[in-house]
Amino acid sequence: MIPAGRHVWRWCPQCRAEMGRRSDGGEERPACPACGVVQYLNPAPAAGIVLVQDGRVCLVKRRFAPKQGEWTFPTGFMEWDEQPAETARREALEETGLEVELTGLYAVESGTLPPDTPVVVIFYKAVQSGGVLAAGDDAEEVGFFAPDDLPGPIAFAAHRRVLEKLSAELAGDAGGGA
Numbered sequence: 001m002i003p004a005g006r007h008v009w010r011w012c013p014q015c016r017a018e019m020g021r022r023s024d025g026g027e028e029r030p031a032c033p034a035c036g037v038v039q040y041l042n043p044a045p046a047a048g049i050v051l052v053q054d055g056r057v058c059l060v061k062r063r064f065a066p067k068q069g070e071w072t073f074p075t076g077f078m079e080w081d082e083q084p085a086e087t088a089r090r091e092a093l094e095e096t097g098l099e100v101e102l103t104g105l106y107a108v109e110s111g112t113l114p115p116d117t118p119v120v121v122i123f124y125k126a127v128q129s130g131g132v133l134a135a136g137d138d139a140e141e142v143g144f145f146a147p148d149d150l151p152g153p154i155a156f157a158a159h160r161r162v163l164e165k166l167s168a169e170l171a172g173d174a175g176g177g178a
């Protein structure tokens, strides 16, 4: 099934024929009847970091649409030649100015980047290993915030779920490990 509202190619990017539909692997997909090109509507992978210092978590404010002015974990799309961990370290440096070491996988979440891009976000737990905190690239601001004292709305459901998980853990820590 092709999701409602999803932009699909009207014209084949390879041979310029009008695209049609084809059943492929049990799914109906946009396909070119002339040359066979199929448009796979797979999620795009992204990666980023969950960095906590003194009970506060590093968040960045989005400089650009969609969700401009709202907050997220430092994350970004993988380049074609990257490993996910490389993406997470690169995005951390670009958006926060911090060099980080990744200490483990924290969460994997899927969601939709408006208007219609399905994404999978790989979140790594991280610790700072260098750098100086400074917003950069597509981040307008960066800072560390207590989960119960956020600077503004969190942009995406996937990030909100990760923040809920983290918030519960930090609350447990503050309670003295009872």
Ligand SMILES: [Zn+2]
Residues within 6 Å of the ligand: 012, 013, 014, 015, 016, 017, 032, 033, 034, 035, 036, 037
């Ligand atoms: Zn074609």
